[in-house]
Amino acid sequence: MGPPPGVDPWQLWNRFAAVNTDNSRRITAQELAIELLSGxxxxxxxxxxxxxxxIFDTDHGKTIGFNEVSPLYINHLQNVFRSFDRNHSGSIDGGExxxxxxxxxxxxxxxxxxLVQRKYGTTTGGQYQTAPNISFDRFIRACIAIAQLSEAFQKLDSNRNGWDYDEFMYTVLLRPKVHSLWP
Structure with missing residues (x-):
């Protein structure tokens, strides 16, 4: 499997190789963080x-290889976030x-x-604002949590036998950390 459609494989490989400081052909979370700072x-x-x-680590090795990288996902989230951060403050409000x-x-x-806005909202002095804004970092977390929980719900309710999506999501999101991936 190569780069996603529309992505120049050489440009992607050059970006991948630039952050793969130990030349292991696999990148760590710290190396990915460096790549994400390039914006x-x-x-x-x-x-x-x-x-x-x-999300990218398909072999669950806690590192990702070139074929596991999906820059389009991150770029898509950045583009969506930017389009709704109309005042360029680095955060979006509840309507956005x-x-x-x-x-x-x-x-x-x-x-x-x-609930998502309160759970992932930006804090001020350790206290949540009455209508917290969401930073890009927290937006990514919210999107990942919603995607993972929605996928789990679909597996549980594969027969569409009466599970309530809204109630499921509210219950799981409201709980303290139940799983290490869900903030």
Whole structure:
């Protein structure tokens, strides 16, 4: 498997090789974090980078090889986030979050959207704001958590036998860390 369609394989390989400082042909979370800094974004939290790694790491080796890299996913999230960060503040508010998640394909009820905003919102002095904004780092975390939980829900309700998506998501998102990938 090569690079995704539309990605120049040499450009992608050059980026991959540049961050693969130990020439192992596999990159670590720390090396991926360096690659993600090449844009004009604030540094991503190492836990967010590890969450991204978990998506790409198909062989579960805690590193990713060239064929596991999916820059289009990260670029897509960056583009969506930028398009809704209309004031270029580096964060989006609840209305912008709803639109951004909808553009990605997540249509959440107002109740779930409020919970996501509170759970992943930016804190000020350790206290959540009444209507917290979401930074890019936290936006990535929210998207990954929603995607993973939605996938888990689909597996549980494969027969469409009455599971309530909204209730499932609310219950799992509201709980303290249940799984190391879910912040």
């Amino acid at each position: 004009d974004w604030a540094p991503l939290d190492i836990d967010t980078v590890r969450m991204l790694m978990s 979050l709803r639109e951004a998640l909808s553009q990605i394909g997540f249509r959440l009820s107002p109740r779930l959207l409020d």
